[in-house]
Amino acid sequence: MNPDAPQSKFNIAASSHWRDGSSLPGIQLTWLLALLPAIAAGMFYFGFAGLRVVALAVVASVVAEMVWNALVPNRDFASNYSCVTFGVLLAFLLPVGASWWLVVIGSVLTVIIGKKLYGGWGAYPVHPVALGYAVLAVSWPSRLDYTESLVGQAWSVTMVEPMRLVKTLGASAQVDFNLVDLFLGRQVGGVGNALVLWLLLGGLFLMLVREIPWQIPAGGILGVVACAALLGLVAADRSVGPVFHLLAGSTVLMIFFLAPEHTTSPVNPWPMFLYGLLMGTLLVLIRTFSVHVDGAIFAVLLTNFCSPLLDRITPSVVGREVQDVA
C-alpha cells in the first residue's frame, strides 16, 4: 500500500465475482441439516404421525414444483432444494393429525402462490411458508387446532396450547406450565414448531456456519424480551413473562428459521437488527392484544413487508468521506 495515500476507509474484500464454492443446493441443505434435530425430536415425541406430515408436505411441495416447472419454463429448479425446506417448515407449523388434503393444499399454496408466481426463490416479498400457513389459518382455523390433535399424548404436562390457555384465562395461567418442560418441547404444539431446544440447536448451528447473520436472532430475542418486560409493567394481568414468550409457541422457529430467510430479510447489519427487533415486538403485541393465539406467522408477514424499507438505511457513502478529507 502506498504510504503517502490518505488514510482510506475502504473495506478491502474479494471482488464480487470471486467464487467461494457455495451453491443454492448447498445453502438449502445446510438449512435442512439444521432442521434435522427438530425432525428427529418430533419423531421421538409423536412417532410416525409427525413424520407422516413432514413426508407428505415435502413430497407435495416437490411434486408441485416439478409440475409447475414442466408447465412454465423458469430457472427456479426443484434441484435447488428450496421446496424441500419449505415443505419441512410448513409441516412444522401444522398439527400432528393434520388431514392429508390440508397438508397438500398448504404445500401447493406455499410453492405455487408463495414462491413460483413471484418468480421463484429470491424473488418473493414474504416468506412462502408464512403465506401458505396464513391462507390455511384463514380458511380452516378449526383444522389447525394443536390441542385437539394431541389428545392421546401421555405427557405429565398441561395438555393445552400454552398461548391459548394464557389468552383465555389471563396471564396468571402461566404458572400451569413448567418452563423446563416448555424448553424441552413437552408442550402442545405443531409437528415441530414448539420443540424449542432442538430448534435452538439447529438455529445455533446455522449461526455458527454463518448461514444466518447473528443480528436478526439477537434483535428478535431483544424485541420479545423488551416488549414483554415493558408490557409486564403496564398490563400485568394480560402479559406473560419474557421467558414464557420465548419458550412457548413458535417463537424460536420464527426467530431462527422464518425471520432470517435470505430473500425476505434485509441485507445490511443495522436493518437486520431492527428487522428482528420489529418482529419480536410485533409477536408480543399480537399475542397480548389480538384475537390470534400465536402471532408468529402474522409477525413474519408484517415484518417481511417492512424489509425493503429497512434496507434503505444504508451504510454511509464511501466516496463522501474521501471528499471531506480532500
Place this chain on the structure above:
Amino acid sequence: MNFRQTLTHGLWRDLPPFRMVLGLCPTLAVTATAENGLGMGIAVTFVLIFSNMFISLLRKVIPDKVRIASYIVVIATLVVIVELAMKAFFFPLSQQLGIYIPLIVVNCIILGRAEAFASRNPVHLSMADGLSVGLGFSISLTLVGSIREILGVGTWFGMAVFPDSFEPFGFMVQAPGAFLCLGLLLGLMNAWSRRRGEFFIQT
C-alpha cells in the same frame, strides 16, 4: 373503430377489468358471490349505456373546462335511478351490494368511457361501446364471483355444487382471495394472448 369492432371490443380486446384494469374497487369488493357480481355488472351496464348516450348527445354543448363535472352530473342521475329501481324490485340484492351501488358514480370505467369514447363519437357508436364494455364487465364480475363462491362457499348462485363433506376454502370469499383470483385470471389472460401473438397484453 367501425360499428362491429365497437360492439365486440369490450368482450376480449378491452375486456374490463382485466385489460383496462379500471373499476377494480367493485371487482374486489362485491364479487364474494356470483349473484352479487352479476347484479353489479348489470347495474354498471345500464348506467354505462345511458351515460354514453347522454354524453354523446351533449358532447357539442358541454364546455371543455367543466366536462368532468358535467359527466358526473349525468352519471349520478342515472345511478340514482338504478339505486331506487334496485331498492324497489331487488331489495335483498341491493342490501348485499350496499354502498357499492351509489359508488358506481365514481366508477372509473364509466368516466373513462365517457371521456375516451362518448365525448368524441356519435350516439349509436357510443351506445354500442357502452353495451360492449358493460357486458364484458358483467361477464368478468360473474366469472370472478363464480370462482370465489364455488371455492369459498361451495355453491354457485346459491345452489350446492359439492357434497356435504366439502370444507369450503374460506380464504377465497375474503378480501385477499379477491386479489388472488383477479391476479391469476389476469395472468392467465396475458399468457393466452401472448401465445396467440396478440399485442394488447396488460403489463
